[in-house]
Structure formats: structure tokens, C-alpha cells
Amino acid sequence: MVRFELNGAPVAPEIEDDAPLLAALRGPLGLSGPRFGCGAEQCGACVVLLDGAPAFACALPVSAAAGKRVETVEGLGTPEAPHPLQRAFLDLQAGQCGYCLSGILMASAALLRRDPCPTDRQVREALDPHLCRCGAHNRIVQAVLRAAASMAPA
């Protein structure tokens, strides 16, 4: 049984070691934030952070997360205490169907930790592995930039 840290809490999901991490997160661990889009690392809907770096949970075996920190959008913030990214996405209404947002939020969070003041271009490049089929791209980029601005020290 693989043990890892999920959103700050130790977990040991009852699932085979070679099952996809996404199956563990959405199955025994009961999350709904990481989403299945393609199962082929092509759309980014399943992206979670593995030790702080974006990873495609759909094709990653659970065993790859052993002993590591896994973060999902559920761990980012709550309606009562939203992460600046989540607040910015809601303020700018950055999303249409929203199916892609979990992965995009996690990739953006990783970007802002790495580079607190990214440029428009850097945001676009960081989000390049993610597909948004509705066309909310520009608004999403603006939301990430706004979140970065709101997190910057005064």
C-alpha cells in the first residue's frame, strides 16, 4: 500500500500500486477536483502537484507518489478561505464550463510559487499543457496575473 501526503494529511489509499494516481484520488480518496479528460497526458484536466511540481495524475502510477506531497485543488483553498488564485478566477469569472480549471489552477499555483511575478507570456507558457475547449484562455491568463499582483508584497 502506497503512503503519501495528500493536501497536508497522510493517506494510504486501498488501491493497487500500478493504478493511476487519478483513480486513487477520485476513487478511494473521494476527491472530485482532479478530472479525467483524456487519460493520455494531453489535456491537463487531471494535473496535481507532486512535491510542488505539476504532474499528470491520469498516467502516473500511485507508486510514483510514494512518500511525496500531493496537492489538489481541494487543498488550495476553500470558499471561506480561498487561495488568491481562486479569488481572482471568481472575480474575473475566468471560466466557462470549468472542467479544465482544477488543472489550470494547480499549474498556476506552481508557477506563482516558482515565479511570484510572471509575465503574460510566462503564464501562457506555463499553461500550455492545458486545454480549454470553451475559449476562456485570455480571462484565465488575466486571473493568474491578478492573483500574482494580489500576492505581491505591498
Place this chain on the structure above:
Amino acid sequence: MNLAFKGPPDDGRPKLPGSLHVNRRLDRWLTLHADGTVTIRPGKVELGQGILTALAQIAADELDVALAKLRVQPAATPDSPDEAVTSGSLSVQESGMALRHACADARRICLSVVAQRTGVSPDDIAVQDGDFLAPDGRVLGSYGGLADAGLLAVEASPDALPKPAAARRIAGQSVARLDLPDKVFGAPRYLHDLRLPGMLHARVVRPPSRGAVLRDLRDGALPGDAAVLRDGTFVAILATQEHHAEAAAERVARRASWDEANTLPDDGALEAWLRRAPRDSSVVAENAAETPAPAHRVSAAFLRPFLAHGAIGPSCAVARWDGATMEIWSHSQGIFNLRADLAKALRLPAAQIVVRHVEGSGCYGHNGADDVALDAALVARAHPHRPIRLLWTRAEELGWSPVSPAMLVEIEAEADAGGTLLAWRQDVTSNGHSGRPGRGKDPTLLSASMIAEAFPVPLSINPPIAGGGGAQRNAVPPYRVPTLRVGLHSLTEMPIRASALRGLGALANVCGTSTMRARATCWPMRRGWPAGTAARSATATASGWRCRGTRAPAPGAPRSPRSRRPSASSAAASGLRPMWARRSTPTASATRSRAARSRRRPCACSKRCATTRARSPPMPGNATRSCAFRTCRRLRWTSWRGRRRRRSAPASAASARPSARSPTPSRMRSAFGCATGPSRPTPSRRCSDAHIGQHAVRPHAADP
């Protein structure tokens, strides 16, 4: 049926707005609760377009209740009004108008009851956040206080008067979407997140090609508790754990042997197939006049391949059969239509089927959402009392969803020496653009043709223009032209299930019509062209659009060179792009200064187009801040690397190899273009965005 195309049926009953005319009971639309909240039940569904928020705004405004007190119940067949399909950008028109009138009527009824009880004239009672106030400020009652009175168990009255537009306070404002917080915090909201006690996960093993018949299925070990269900050619796997079902489906696919046949037109010969396939031809519009001999003639053919929807979330459904009722959770666009076809396919009375809408990912037309509901129902029927969640794979989504049909649009226009338009002939060849369920004798659901007692695959149709049209939508040009003939050739052979994708035939027709107009900008005068054309051609001249129209060559004469610029030629060869590729790219400073002069701001699109937009504060909500070229944007984050590559490529190479002129980066192609499953029909090899291949200028062929 979407009422907005035709208006309410003339059934002798007093006319009521929108869908209220055919769903007249007020309690079908809204319910008052004792705690002061109000539930509305639109029959239209949320597809990511934000409609539930817009409808709640309309209802809150008409009732004078705070938006926070509005609850929107997702559509369900037992208690929602039947509003047919959520499509065609008609939801505010059909559902919004109905709700506005229903809420105005509910308010009128409540006020009249309060007036009777208190002796205050209804005209003197004000409504403030659900409370009824006398002129002296006394609270006379509230909607909540009337919740149990059964006041809404009546038909709507045509006499109700909604507020005048100027009195609206909530509708028309930009408010935050009601559904977005769940999506930003990862809360379960999509059908894909639905978990019911005892639920099993299912997958389908699809044939390797269309029309393939299952010959043999070898037995063997399967992971976990996975089991196989077979009904004719329909093979499904189910297991307690989702990843077991997924792994088992892959294993079973390898153990199945099929009898296959070649049923698809050749990927590289779509145009030939469109010209050859059997058809029903009809005339969409025709007028004839004596006209002088033309001095100019320009003709072109526009080819658009089959297009997939490519929704980011694969189609999903949950079904439960308790021996008497089949309950389905679906992200269908039309739950009542789906119920009708489920009834046919399952050979059950519709009364024994309940369909409940739960949001899926974004939807751009008739995708696999309906088909997967039948798949789940077939598995559920074999496993009574267990909820079955069936999810399609990405390969199924791209390979087996209905697709938007391939189209050939041929246009020939003639003008006199002065440039006045004399004649316009347009021929549109396509499969039907509507294969939605619930409208025909046989079910259109995918697996209905695969089960043991199979149904034939119904031919998709092109509805008449009065019903919105299909392939012929926007085929009649908006120009004043003396001699006009627009023909529709609906193919009667359908190798791939075809159905609605945004705009149906409009995309190819408008592209063709607009391109012809752009070509004709070299004609000296433009009488007959619509208002604004002159201004547009002035803009075209100013911004460096190039004229490519030529005099009609004599039959047999060599073609005149179409362009002196290779980049324009290669871009023209790839369809939609000519519209912008032909224009020299304005410099950023020119765009900025033009924008400053006109007090407008440059378009926010990533293509640095010359479009400017009125200066206004950013709008929350669904408004798209992009230019008219949105349809040809590749939905990418970064700049147009592909476009730059294409521009630098030699024109000959670009026009010789279709793949070379696609700017689609590999990631997009592999995710939404090439299915990696057992079945790869023609459309899945293409990007789901529009490509319209424009062919050489040539004399128009004789009408078929």
C-alpha cells in the same frame, strides 16, 4: 422543436411567451418556499454557457427577490417543463421569456391575495426582497408566507404584465455565475463526480470500425471483479473499481475478433465522395430576372471535412434500473428527447424512464451525451438495483460521437462591367446536420444499432429553413441580386453519424459568401452588396487587403495566377484563414493609434488582429472579448508559432500536403485530432476547429 424559430404553435389558446405557451402551469416553472427562497425549474440546461444564472436573474428581477434567494433546479423529466433542446442560443428567448412571464404572473397572483386579505390595493403594495409592503411601510406578508397556499397550481394568464425594461434591477447586470464557485474549489458538480451507493463503473468495448460485427470473444482472466456484458455487438465491462473496468476493457478489446467492412470514404478524397454520393436535391431559394451579359464572373468551391466536437470531458451517464423505472443522470442537451429515444431503444414506455440533467463539460452541439445514456441503461438493465456509471474513453469520444458533416459549398457570382451583382448561384452538398434523438421512428442513439435486436441508423436531416435549417443555414446570401439560385443536396448515404455542431451549415456558407465578397472588392462598384460593404472595402484597401478576384477565364484557358504572394496563396488554400491571412498584418502601433483615434481599444485576441472594440469595463460572465476571427482561433495560450512557421514555409509545400498547412500544434492534434483507440474515423484525424479548404478558381460546373 425550438419555438423561437417558428413562434408558438397556433393551437387556438391565448399566446404566451416562449416555452410557457406549451408548458402553461405556473407550478411547473417555480415554487415558493416558506423560508423565503424561490425555486425555478427551467427546462433548459447548463452547458457552461451560464444560462442558469441568467434565468435566475430574470426570475429574481420579476419577483423582486434577491438573487441569493433563488434556487435553480436542474432540468428533470418528472417535474421540469419540456423545453426541447438547449441549443441555438435560444434559452433566454424561450426559457427566459417564459420565466419572466410566469414570475410576473406569480407576483400578480400573490399581490391580489394579499390585497384581498389586507384591503390594501395591489397597486399600492410594493415588493421588497420578497416582502409585501404597504405604502406606510407595514409588512403585509411575503412570498414565503404564501408558500403553502397552492396559489401557483394554475395556468399562466396572458394578462400578467412583466416589468418594463427600465424598471429591471438584476436582469441585464453582470453578476457572478452561480455554478462557478463549485468548479473553482473542485466541489462535486459534474455528472462525472456523481457517486451513488453501490455504484458500479462501466466501459464499452467498441468495434474497431463502423459496421463491424463481433465474431468471437475469448474468455480469460480480468482484473478485480470485472465482468463482461454482451448484447449483440454491444460489449460492456463493469467493475466495482473504475480502473479495473478501464483495464478490463482494454484486455477484452484484444480478445475480441470482428468481421469488418470498409464503410468510410477515403480521407483524402472527401470532395470526390461529396460529389458522388447519392442525394436528394432541392431548391432553397430562387429568383430569375433578365440581366445583361456579365463582365465579371468569380467562382469557388469550399470544402469542409467532418468535424468532431472534442469536448474536454468525455461523455458520461449514470443509470439505475429497479425493475420498474429506469432512472438516468445525463448531461444531454434535451432530456425529454433523450427519454423518447431511450424508450424506443429499451422498448419501454416513456413513463417508466426518468432523465435528470447533471452538468457535464462544455458542449458545442450534439455530442455523445445522449449515446452514453443508452449505454449506461443497457448495462443497468442487466444489473438491476445497482447504479451504473458509464464513462466513454477519449478514443470513443472522438471516434463514435456524432460529428458535424463534411460540406461542399460551390458559389458562382456574376457582375456587370460596373460591378453590380447580377447573378448568384450557390450549391450546398452535405449530410444532414440534425441527428438528435426523439424526433424520428427509430432511435438515433449509437448503441441502438449494435444490440441484438438492432435498429437501423436513421439518416440525419437538414430541417427546413423555417425550423432553423441545417446545411442550408445562411446559404442564401444577404445581397440584393436579380438572378439567384441556391440549391441544397442532402446526401442519402451517411458513412458517419452526422449531427449538430455550432451554427450547423452556417460556418461553411458564411465563410464562402464572405470570401466571395472579399474577392469582389476589386470590382469597381458594389451596388447590390449590403450596406456597409463600401465602408468595409475602404477599410480593406486601407489595411492592405488584396483583391484576388479575376475575370472568368474562357473555358480551357489557363488559370490566371491567383496571387502574387505565396503566403496569401497558401493561407487561402487552408480555408478560413484567407479572411485574415490576405491582409497584411497591421503594425501594433498602427492598431494602437487607430484605436486611440476611435476611442476604442485593440482586440484582446492573440492574433494581433486589427479589430478594435468599444472601450468598456471588463464584463464578468460569459462575454467573449475576442474578435470575429474567434472561430478560426486555435484555442491556444501562446503566440502563433505554427502560423509563423507556415508563413515561412514555401507555398508549394504548403498547398501540396494538407498536414503541412495545418497550424495546429502537435499537442492539440494528438488530444483532439488523432484518436488513439481502436476506431479512427476520418474526422478524428482533424483538428476539431474548422478547416475549410478552398479550391482553385474555376468555371462553375453544371448544376447536378
